[in-house]
Amino acid sequence: MSFVLSxxxxxPLFATPLVYALFKVNKRLGIYGSxxxxxxxxxxxxxxxxxxxxxxxxxxxxxxxxxxSWVSFSYFGLDYLVGTDGLSSPLLFVSAFLTVLSIxxxxxxxxxxxxxxxxxIFLFEGAIMGVFTTLNLILFYIFWEVVLIPMFFFIGVWGxxxxxxxxxxxxIFTFTGSTIMLLGFLYFYMGMPTPSFDxxxxxxxxxxxxVPVALEYLPLVASFIGFAVKLPLVPFHSWLPDAHVEAxxxxxxxxxxxxxxxxxxxxxxxxxGLFPGASTxxxxxxxVLGLFSMFYGAVAAILQRDLxxxxxxxxxxxxxxxxxxxxxxxxxxxxLGIQGAIFQMFTxxxxxxxxxxxxxxxxxxxxxxxxxxxxxxxxNMPRTAAVLLLASAAAxxxxxxxxxxxxxxxxxxxxxxxxxxxxxxxxxxxxAGYFLWMIKRTVLSPAEGDHGVHDMGWSDVVGFAAYLVxxxxxxxxxxxxxxxxxxxxxxxxxxx
Amino acid sequence: MLVLVxxxxxxxxxxxxxxxxxxxxxxxLIAPDQIGGIFALVTVGVTLAVAVASIDFQKGPNNxxxxxxxxxxxxxxVLLAYSQDLLMLFVSWELMSLPTYVLAGFDKKTRSNxxxxxxxxxxxxxxxxxxxxxxxxxxxxGSTVISQVVSGFVSHPSALAGVATLLFVAGFGxxxxxxxxxxxIPDAYEGAPTTIxxxxxxxxxxxxxxxxxxxxxxxxxxxxxxxxxxxTMANVFxxxxxxxxxLGNVAALTQKSMTRLLxxxxxxxxxYILIGFVAFSNAPGSAAASLGLTGAxxxxxxxxxxxxxxxxxxALVILQLKRADLKAYDGLAKRMPLTAFTLAVAFxxxxxxxxxxxxxxxxxxxxxxxxGPFGWLALAAILNSAFSMGYYxxxxxxxxxxxxxxxxxxxxxFLFVLVFAVMVGLIIGIGLFPQPVINFASSAANAFIx
Numbered sequence: 013m014s015f016v017l018s019x020x021x022x023x024p025l026f027a028t029p030l031v032y033a034l035f036k037v038n039k040r041l042g043i044y045g046s047x048x049x050x051x052x053x054x055x056x057x058x059x060x061x062x063x064x065x066x067x068x069x070x071x072x073x074x075x076x077x078x079x080x081s082w083v084s085f086s087y088f089g090l091d092y093l094v095g096t097d098g099l100s101s102p103l104l105f106v107s108a109f110l111t112v113l114s115i116x117x118x119x120x121x122x123x124x125x126x127x128x129x130x131x132x133i134f135l136f137e138g139a140i141m142g143v144f145t146t147l148n149l150i151l152f153y154i155f156w157e158v159v160l161i162p163m164f165f166f167i168g169v170w171g172x173x174x175x176x177x178x179x180x181x182x183x184i185f186t187f188t189g190s191t192i193m194l195l196g197f198l199y200f201y202m203g204m205p206t207p208s209f210d211x212x213x214x215x216x217x218x219x220x221x222x223v224p225v226a227l228e229y230l231p232l233v234a235s236f237i238g239f240a241v242k243l244p245l246v247p248f249h250s251w252l253p254d255a256h257v258e259a260x261x262x263x264x265x266x267x268x269x270x271x272x273x274x275x276x277x278x279x280x281x282x283x284x285g286l287f288p289g290a291s292t293x294x295x296x297x298x299x300v301l302g303l304f305s306m307f308y309g310a311v312a313a314i315l316q317r318d319l320x321x322x323x324x325x326x327x328x329x330x331x332x333x334x335x336x337x338x339x340x341x342x343x344x345x346x347x348l349g350i351q352g353a354i355f356q357m358f359t360x361x362x363x364x365x366x367x368x369x370x371x372x373x374x375x376x377x378x379x380x381x382x383x384x385x386x387x388x389x390x391x392n393m394p395r396t397a398a399v400l401l402l403a404s405a406a407a408x409x410x411x412x413x414x415x416x417x418x419x420x421x422x423x424x425x426x427x428x429x430x431x432x433x434x435x436x437x438x439x440x441x442x443x444a445g446y447f448l449w450m451i452k453r454t455v456l457s458p459a460e461g462d463h464g465v466h467d468m469g470w471s472d473v474v475g476f477a478a479y480l481v482x483x484x485x486x487x488x489x490x491x492x493x494x495x496x497x498x499x500x501x502x503x504x505x506x507x508x
Numbered sequence: 509m510l511v512l513v514x515x516x517x518x519x520x521x522x523x524x525x526x527x528x529x530x531x532x533x534x535x536x537l538i539a540p541d542q543i544g545g546i547f548a549l550v551t552v553g554v555t556l557a558v559a560v561a562s563i564d565f566q567k568g569p570n571n572x573x574x575x576x577x578x579x580x581x582x583x584x585x586v587l588l589a590y591s592q593d594l595l596m597l598f599v600s601w602e603l604m605s606l607p608t609y610v611l612a613g614f615d616k617k618t619r620s621n622x623x624x625x626x627x628x629x630x631x632x633x634x635x636x637x638x639x640x641x642x643x644x645x646x647x648x649x650g651s652t653v654i655s656q657v658v659s660g661f662v663s664h665p666s667a668l669a670g671v672a673t674l675l676f677v678a679g680f681g682x683x684x685x686x687x688x689x690x691x692x693i694p695d696a697y698e699g700a701p702t703t704i705x706x707x708x709x710x711x712x713x714x715x716x717x718x719x720x721x722x723x724x725x726x727x728x729x730x731x732x733x734x735x736x737x738x739x740t741m742a743n744v745f746x747x748x749x750x751x752x753x754x755l756g757n758v759a760a761l762t763q764k765s766m767t768r769l770l771x772x773x774x775x776x777x778x779x780y781i782l783i784g785f786v787a788f789s790n791a792p793g794s795a796a797a798s799l800g801l802t803g804a805x806x807x808x809x810x811x812x813x814x815x816x817x818x819x820x821x822x823a824l825v826i827l828q829l830k831r832a833d834l835k836a837y838d839g840l841a842k843r844m845p846l847t848a849f850t851l852a853v854a855f856x857x858x859x860x861x862x863x864x865x866x867x868x869x870x871x872x873x874x875x876x877x878x879x880g881p882f883g884w885l886a887l888a889a890i891l892n893s894a895f896s897m898g899y900y901x902x903x904x905x906x907x908x909x910x911x912x913x914x915x916x917x918x919x920x921x922f923l924f925v926l927v928f929a930v931m932v933g934l935i936i937g938i939g940l941f942p943q944p945v946i947n948f949a950s951s952a953a954n955a956f957i958x
Contacts, residue, residue, distance in 0.1 A: 083943050085802070085950040087795040088872070150871070154862035161861070164901070168909040176909050183901045188894035191860075195878065195890045198871075202796075202879035 017076045017094040017145045020056050020104065023049070024138035028131045035127030043119060046130045050112045053137065057108035061492075064101035068496040071503035072215060073097070074147060079210075082151075093210050094145040098496025099280055102358045103144050103273050109482070110269040110365050111137045114262040116475055117369050121260055121376060122170060129170060132162040133266075140270055144277060147211040149197045152282075153190065156274065160186055163263075163271065171258035178251075178258035185251040189241030193278075196234025200286070203227045214286055218507055228290035235283050236298075243275030243331045245301055246308045256324035261372025264320070268327045268368055269361035276334035276357050280350065280504065284338060288507035291342060298339040299429065303436055305332030310442035314449070319381045320371045322450065323364060326407055329443060330360045336436065337422035341501060342508050344429040350501035351494050352421030358493055359415040359483060363406040366479035370400055377466055383450055388459020393467040397455045399476045404447040406483050409440050413480075414487035511563075514556040514582065521549045521586070537596035538587065542952040546805060547589035547718040550812045554711040555582040557927050561820050562703045564921045565827055566614075574614060577607035581707065585715045594642045594652040597719060601638065604715055605631050605683075608708060612700035623699025630682060630692040638679035644672035658726045676723050677744065683716030685775045686782065687751040694759075697771035698832070702823035705767060709774045710816035714808050717781060721956070725788050725801070742790035745782050746885050753779025753892045761899045765832045766822045769899065770815065773858060776896065777811050780873055783889055787876035793957065796876045801953035803872030806946060810857070810865040810938065817931035818854040820924065821847050828918045837903060839912030846920050848907045850928040855900040857935045860893045865938035868946065 027049045035042030060076065069075045074095025083090040096104065115133060122129050135158070142155030160183060168179030201207045205222055208214055217223050240248045256264050284291050291298070309329025316322040334353045341349030373396060374389075375381045390397040406413040409420075419440055426433045468476075486493065538544075559578055566574055584604030591597040609631060613624025646652055648669055649660030661669045681689040697705040727741055756776025763769040784807070787800025822832070824847055829836050841848040857864035860871075870893065878886045938945050 083868075083946060085946055086954065087799055088875070154867075157862050161856070164904075165908065168905060176905055179909065180901055180905055184894070184897055187859075187861075187897045187901075188891075191890045191894045194871075195874065195886055198875045198878035198886065199883065202875065 014076055014078055016056060016060060017096060017141075018078055020053065020060065021094070021138055021141045021145065023053055023056070024134040024141065027134040028138070030131075031134055032127045032131040035130060039126060042126065042130060043115075046115050046133070047112065049134070050108070050115050050137070053141075054105075054108040054112050057104045057141075060096060061101045061105040064096060064098055064496045065492045068499055069097050071499040071506065072212070072219070074212065075101075077147075087207075089208070090150050091148050091210055092151065093148040093212075094142075095147050095212075096145055098493075098498070098500045099354055100144040100277065101496065102354060102493050103277060104141060106358050106361045107137065107140050107144065107270045107273075110265055110361060113365065113369070113475065113478055114265045117265065117372065118260075118262040121262060121372055125169060128165075132165055136162040136166075136266065140274075143274055149201075149209040149211065149282075151209075153194050153197065156190055156193075157187070159271065159274070160190075163267065166263040166266075167255055167259045170260045170263065172260075173258075174254070175258045178254040181251050182255045185241055185248075189238045189248070193235050193238025196231035196238075199234070200227060200231040211281070211286065215507065218286070218288065225289035225293075228287040232283060232287040232290040232294070235278065235287070239275045239278040239283060240301075241275070242278065243272060243305075243335065244328060245275075245332070245335065246305045246328065249305075249328050252328065253321050253324045256327075256368075257318060257321050261320075261368055261375075264324075264368040264372075265365040268324070269365040272327060272331055273357045273361060276331060276338075276353065279335055280338055280353065280500075284342065284504050285507065288342075288504070291339075292508040295339045295342040298335060299343065299426075299433065302332045302334075302336030302339065303426075303433060305329070306336060306436060306439045307442070308332075310439055310446065314442070314446040317382055317384060319374065319383050319386070319450070319454075320368070322383070322446070323367045323371065323407075326367070326443070327360070327364055329439065330356065330364065330407075333360075333419060333422045333439075336433075337425055340422070340425040340429040340433070341505055344425060345505060346425040346428040347498065347501040347505060348421040349425030349429075350504055351497045352418050352425060354497045354500070355414070355418040355490070355493055356422060359406075359413070359418045359486070362479050362483050363403060363413065363415050366399070366403040366476060367407060369476065369479070370396070370403060373468055373472065374400075377468070383453050386454040387457045390455040391459045395467045395470075395473055399468075399473065399480075401451060401455060402480055403476070404451060406480060408444045408447050410444075412487055413483045414490060415483065417487055417490055511556065511559050513579070514552060514559055517552050517582075517586075521545060521552060537593045538590040539592045540590060541955065543721065543805065543956045544590040544718065546809065546948065546952050547714060548586040550714055550809055551585035551589065551711040552582055554714075554812050554816050555585075555707065557816055557820065557931065558703050558707050558711075560923050560927050561706070561823060563923055565703050565823055566701065570614070574611070577611050578707070580607040581611070581712070585711060588715045589718050591719075591722070592654055594645060594654060594657065594723075597654070597722070598635075598638060598642060601715075601719065602635060604712055605635065608704065608712060611704045611707070612696055614704065615701050619699040620701065621699075623696045626692050627696040627700075634679045634682035634689075637675050637682075641672045641675035641679060644668055644675070648672065654722055658723070661727050673724065673727055673741070674744075676720075677748075680716050680720040680724070681748075683713060684720060684781075685713055685716075685752075685778045686748050687755045687775065687779075690752070690755075690775050693775060694763075694768045694771040697774075698765060698767045702767060702819060702826050702832075705771075706816055706819035706823065709770070709819055710812040713774070713778070714812055717804075717808055720785070721801075721804075725785065725956075726792070727789075740789070742786050742882070745785040745789055746882055749779045749782035749786060749885060750888050751779070752776065752782060753889065757892050757896050757899075760896070764834055766825070766834060766837065767819075767832050769834070769903075770818055770822060773896065773899075774811075774815055776892065777807070777815065777858065779892070780870060780889060781807050781811070783873045783877055783885060786882055786885060787873075790877075790880070790882060796880065798950070798953055798957060799872050800876035801956065802946065802950045803869050803876055805949040805953055807866075807869035807873060809945060809949065810869045810935075813931050813934050813938075814854045814857045814866055817850055817928060817935070818858070820927060820931075821851045821854070824920065824924045828920075834903070834906065835913070837906050838910040840907040842912050842915060843918045844920055846925055846928060850932050851907065852904050853932050853935055855904060857939070859897050859900045863936075863939040865935050865942070865945075867939065868942045872946075 313325035337353035587600035760772035784804025
């Protein structure tokens with residue numbers, strides 16, 4: 013089954029025209045077809061996820077590796093190279109999972125141009141699978157860019173009132189970031205003693221110290237810009253609140269749950285995995301930047317009146333943990349940091365995905381997302397309020413949700429890096445603060461008259477449970493993610 | 509009829525280029541080498557697309573004149589691509605240019621005539637400059653054979669040889685639309701019938717590039733002009749490339765009419781192609797030189813397809829909606845879905861978004877200068893690409909997200925759609941499977957280097 017990763021990429025890509033055709037035949041057929049295809053992709057991703065747990069690849073090795081020559085001529089060689097390990101397999105799984113849920117959630121919220129919408133979701137999914145599995149830098153860049161195009165249209169065509177501005181801002185920010193990243197790769201390639209774009213080949217050179225550290229500085233800066241825009245790291249984040257607020261809720265789920273993970277994945281796989289020498293030298297800068305993002309996101313979230321914008325800033329706060337944890341490991345050698353960062357990406361995808369989907373329902377039913385206007389949510393929409401409570405608890409990092417474990421691991425690595433970074437312990441406090449305040453104003457405040465709003469149906473409750481149940485399951489079964497993440501953390505630490 | 513002839517010519521050229529004849533044509537005016545074959549193929553291909561599109565676009569009593577002028581231009585471009593001698597080069601240069609002066613003014617409207625006159629005057633001036641450079645070259649080396657002139661310039665550098673080289677840069681630069689020789693481009697492209705703008709942007713411009721590759725690439729130093737070690741061809745090209753792409757992109761952002769916007773974007777793309785010249789002149793024979801020349805040839809092919817189809821799509825909008833301003837493009841996806849899709853693909857390709865064809869050639873061009881003394885140029889090219897997304901993305905936004913002024917569907921004629929389909933197929937096809945075309949460009953580049 014070594015073609016399984018190619019299947020994971022190719023199936024959604026082939027589904028893109030197929031789903032379009034299905035919709036042209038019949039709308040119901042299209043939606044059920046989309047759900048079925050995304051479920052099959054989820055099954056394959058689940059198989060990959062399980063296999064990586066069952067037989068974790070040794071440090072520096074990859075499972076399900078495939079390699080074919082794609083483009084080569086004198087002085088230039090480019091392979092189609094895919095593989096997975098404990099870093100990418102949880103992300104593959106959660107991406108496929110969120111795609112199913114976001115298609116499920118789109119049924120009621122998307123009411124025009126459905127054929128284009130659902131087929132673009134599959135283009136997005138295929139490209140995301142490519143980003144997380146490819147081990148070739150140019151191929152990585154290609155998939156990375158392909159992700160942008162469906163997202164540009166999602167925001168611009170199906171978004172809110174300021175959608176066009178948000179879409180254009182999104183594409184210019186991320187395109188600029190990624191082209192600079194590409195330049196870093198090209199510079200690195202031309203400077204290597206035996207040029208290659210394949211990550212395993214470069215890592216083999218790194219292990220035998222054939223790549224001078226001097227070569228790593230510029231690519232590190234360039235890739236930092238590309239990944240920082242995606243993560244997003246303050247001060248590269250200004251596209252994110254706009255994009256989130258304007259995007260339709262199912263797309264916000266994919267944006268926060270999947271697209272931001274590309275940044276975190278890039279930091280681990282490429283910034284640390286390919287430029288370890290330079291990364292270690294300047295690890296302090298990254299650590300402080302991550303910490304700053306954590307605080308900034310939390311403080312900015314307190315100030316928001318729009319529920320969706322508040323959750324968007326939560327993402328900035330939570331993704332700061334990823335960077336913080338990753339570089340805390342480089343400084344302290346405490347492997348919990350990288351393990352926690354990988355776990356944090358997984359849990360954040362589910363918790364924030366749930367919250368974004370919820371805002372979509374709240375707006376659909378109550379007609380507003382302004383927190384001060386959502387009074388009496390507990391009385392008028394009890395089921396919605398219950399889900400909001402649970403999802404907020406998951407985002408705050410309360411046990412029994414696995415986000416607790418992830419944040420705990422990251423912070424403990426942060427403490428072992430330095431006594432000063434122990435200040436990061438305050439971040440969950442701030443997060444809990446603004447979530448509780450939001451809940452006080454919406455769920456717990458008395459209702460002002462009956463607006464005749466409808467609560468969500470039980471079928472929707474099941475949909476939301478699908479986000480939250482895995483969070484509880486994976487705090488018990490955390491070893492499924494953490495065990496394969498251990499060799500990755502060891503390997504990345506060993507390179508530095 | 510012309511369409512058939514051009515198609516046949518294209519097939520013949522393709523055979524010729526894919527299977528180069530072993531015959532040595534030493535001492536002759538033209539020789540069938542691979543690099544010439546590629547340029548001939550590209551220019552004839554564009555002329556073919558223009559001719560097909562013109563069947564709908566150019567209806568009138570003067571049809572025979574129009575198509576025969578088109579054929580003359582095509583002949584001139586093919587001869588130019590294969591020229592091995594400066595005199596042959598000049599004659600075919602004129603054979604290519606003269607019909608286009610008439611074609612640019614073919615509409616007999618004030619704007620069109622103005623464009624034609626402006627283009628003719630600038631064109632005549634560039635011809636004069638080239639002729640002067642040729643006379644200097646003959647005086648210095650006693651030959652008009654390009655290879656002998658070049659080796660003469662390199663082995664006996666002199667101030668006059670330097671002046672002649674710079675005159676060649678200026679003369680070819682007018683056609684290649686290099687800043688500061690670009691002033692005529694936006695006016696001419698806007699005023700001329702849009703099919704002819706297609707020809708100018710996608711075909712005759714490329715002819716300027718083959719002339720420059722043949723004459724200028726092997727001359728590495730023009731040191732003798734100022735006695736300054738900084739005055740190398742690589743530095744000259746680098747400065748020109750930087751100016752060309754930056755000015756082209758910045759100016760494109762401020763345009764109000766589609767043809768002018770495409771004209772400035774076409775100027776910017778010429779700047780990217782020049783990067784390959786920089787890599788080549790900086791260290792001929794190195795890996796970077798091979799990458800750079802391959803990238804330049806590849807980008808010439810891709811740019812001809814992408815810019816050609818973008819101009820033809822603009823021509824269709826002008827034909828059907830009778831307007832060229834950008835307001836006409838609001839909500840175009842609802843009125844002319846195929847045209848809008850074609851433009852979107854062409855724009856993404858021009859911006860260098862993978863996996864479209866423009867990405868690969870830009871990748872090679874940037875790679876050739878990424879690590880070395882011209883790293884700043886690579887950074888400039890990358891930032892320019894990102895900047896160009898500002899107007900390409902904005903146009904896609906207007907076509908797909910803004911509301912049209914009227915919801916009425918507009919007819920998209922079959923022949924136009926056919927041309928769009930073939931060229932969009934090329935943009936996506938080369939993007940997914942670049943290997944054959946890269947091989948083609950790379951072997952031509954390596955043969956030229958040897």
